[in-house]
Amino acid sequence: MTEEPGRRERKKAATRRHIADTAREMFLERGFDAVGIREIAAAADVAVTTLFSHFPSKEALAFDEGQKREDRLVQAVTGRGAEQTIPDALREHFRAVVEDFARPAAVTFWRLVDDSPALREYASTMWQRHEDALTTVIAADLGLPKSSTTCRAFSHYVLGVYPLAREAPDPMAAVDEIFDLITPGWIEIDVSGFHGAARTGPEPYHGAESS
Amino acid sequence: MTEEPGRRERKKAATRRHIADTAREMFLERGFDAVGIREIAAAADVAVTTLFSHFPSKEALAFDEGQKREDRLVQAVTGRGAEQTIPDALREHFRAVVEDFARPAAVTFWRLVDDSPALREYASTMWQRHEDALTTVIAADLGLPKSSTTCRAFSHYVLGVYPLAREAPDPMAAVDEIFDLITPGWIEIDVSGFHGAARTGPEPYHGAESS
């Protein structure tokens, strides 16, 4: 599956990387809104249609690692230690994310985002998608239906750390504050399983899906 | 202030209503994405520029009562009874919202929204704006800074009921479930004031705003 990619796929990946790099440079230099798609395509020496065959939108050019971010989030839940609860795993994950946000490259990137309404909105819809992914993986882990209100509420609450951690004066403290509010008392009200450790063999939910 | 509007403002309001009505009809008949702005303007017999002088975007044509919704939400906090806590006031508010969602007109409207990615995204950014408004009003009510992590986390959590209440099989139960999770134990960890009643004279926060 992940064998030698072959020349074709290597070239494709190279084109993709070249477009993204060119765009990022231009964005950082002149701002997201001040750079047009046609300009980027010209600068990268590709056709506009080629650009859109690699990226679904202009915003996706700037936010390239979005999928990786989501994968890491899901991984934090599925790949947690056998003795670790879901909230603890997520706290650990977000502490790492916050450290990542502090990197100089990340700082300049997020400044770029803050300067563009289009990018800000794209970011918040990205958190939304992450929320869906987190709900799915937690529900699967606990053997609950994806539509479980508690699962959704929990994921929604947790994903709130993204914007908070970016805007708080002390992001790491904000993360801890958020997770400290998830007391056993809160969670145990409805889903005692949340504080259980990782399952060895998850029992998938087989409830009703549609009428 | 709210005196006789005068012929000018009456005509303006009439134009606005006429545009919105025309658009809503067309949307319901053919779907949001299948109707173009130029078509709507032609059907309402106004210029495209006139349309955009009344509504900031195509989506705003469908989502007309967005601002009213936000006002009611804020009102639920500021206008709550002297003996009512913020969570209780919000629970009551959202129970009413859920009943509103059940109206036949609302049902068809939200079906329209669900069928259009553009409208769905617009809705979620609307919840976002509501979140900001709720944070502001709660922070003011409690005399905390707007940037208070707990305030923001709380507002974020609460606003999660909008999508949940729309998608849950039993919306009313979902609302109660969400608010039942807000235990005194949870809130008291950080903001004991959340469970206090309405203030008679709020003491505004005077802390540091920048650097």
Next chain:
DNA sequence: TGTGAAAAGCTAACCGTTAGCGTTATGGTT
């Protein structure tokens, strides 16, 4: 070497939105 498919390209548009500028109607002021 030939063949089929993926990748890249070109042209020309569509669609939401806005800028620039002119026209008319209205409300308040002299």
Next chain:
DNA sequence: AACCATAACGCTAACGGTTAGCTTTTCACA
């Protein structure tokens, strides 16, 4: 009663992101 500032509306033309339709190039594999 004449007048003017301005709000409301209209027209034209464009901008910028995105896509459809179709051709050309590049590669994998026989």
